Amino acid sequence: MARRKKGRDLSGWLIVDKPAGLTSATIVNKARWLLDAKKAGHAGTLDPSATGLLVVAFGEATKVLPYVTDALKEYEFTIRWGAATTTDDADGEVTATAPARPDRAAIESALPAFRGDILQVPPAFSAVKVDGERAYALARDGETPELAARPLHVAELELLDCPDADTARLRMICGKGGYVRAIARDLGQVLGCLGHVLTLRRTWSGPFTLARGPVLRWSDDLTREDLEPMLLALEAGLADLPQCRCDPAAAGRLANGNDAAVLSTDADNGEEAWASVAGRPVALGVYKFGMFSPSRVFNLGA
Known part of the structure; x- marks a missing residue:
């Protein structure tokens, strides 16, 4: 038991x-x-x-x-130019340096290649698995994990400020699985000056x-x-999902994982949504042709 x-x-x-x-x-x-x-x-x-x-x-x-x-998530971050590190941030050891420094125009011209649907290679020090092991564990043991490029959607990427020749502040909105450290690394390589993340702050998520x-x-x-x-x-966590409002008679059906009729909804046909009875969340699932099909049921008690 x-x-x-x-x-x-x-x-x-x-x-x-x-x-x-x-x-x-x-x-x-x-x-x-x-x-x-x-x-x-x-x-x-x-x-x-x-x-x-x-x-x-x-x-x-x-x-x-x-x-x-x-x-989608939003990040504000600072890149320090002139050095690559093992971790692609300021916590790592410097592996290479470069004397060049990009100006604002050069940075702006490089950003479009990092917007939209791109492919990104995660940092060596990341939680991505390689043959069943975390990449960071291999990197700590002195190995160089071979990481495949992964798709990433970057909705927005903009230059906020260039406080001095060595640093630049940026803002990025991206989807799941994005690494800001990889953006800094790759931008530094494209600009020929190398780079790593100096500071990173997440401002919103969903x-x-x-x-x-x-x-x-x-x-x-x-x-x-x-x-x-x-x-x-x-x-509060359901605010980005459409709601399907059901009558009290549907509560039992939904609680048992069965489809139930929907009184009103903000969802399009086939869209993921959440079902409520008298404003109380009952389940997560999919809205189809006037019915709600639950995939996860909430057990909130009386």
């Missing part, structure tokens, strides 16, 4: 402004411990040196994580943003009393 997980049946979201120096997993585990939650997860890892938006899900909200993880709503500034001395008022309802 499987051992039951200890903790509270807590469901919802915690939006954290992650400081530099902590891993995403450290924050998730500490938040779960503080709130005594049975289950927790996060949408999109931030490197330890990166700061900004970390979306933490608890309980039934973890079922929505794939939608948040797959959504329906969550640092600019709106309760955002928890993480620190080591937080308590449960600090976290609980910051929790958002499960519905």
Whole structure:
């Protein structure tokens, strides 16, 4: 018989402004411990040196994580020109240097090649698996992992500022699986000056943003009393999905994984959506020809 997980049946979201120096997993585990939650997860890892938006899900909200993880995300970052590093950021060892420095016009002219649907080779120090092992583990052992280029959608990439000859500030909106460090590396190579990420901050991801709503500034001395008022309802993570409104009689059918009639909806035929009864989320699934077909059911209790 499987051992039951200890903790509270807590469901919802915690939006954290992650400081530099902590891993995403450290924050998730500490938040779960503080709130005594049975289950927790996060949408999109931030490197330890990166700061900004970390979306933490608890309980039934973890079922929505794939939608948040797959959504577009915005990053603001600074590239330092003149050096390549092992990690493609300032934490790595310098592997090569170059005297050239690009001007604003050169940077602007290079950016269009990195917009739209591109192919990107992940950094050697990344969580991508190579023959069953993480690339970063191979790189730490002194190996050079051979990583295949992966498709990435870059919706926006713009130059914000050139504070000095050695640095440039940029903003990028991209889809799932994008590495800002790889953008810095590849831009440096194209411009003939080499480059790596100096600072990196995620500002929004899917329906969550640092600019709106309760955002928890993480620190080591937080308590449960600090976290609980910051929790958002499960519905907050569904804001980018269309809603299918069903009558109370449909609740039982949906809870058992069966299709149910839809009273009204914002979804197009065949589109992924979420079903609600009296405004309460019941399931995730697909809307087809007036019916909702559930794929994941929310167990929120009475």
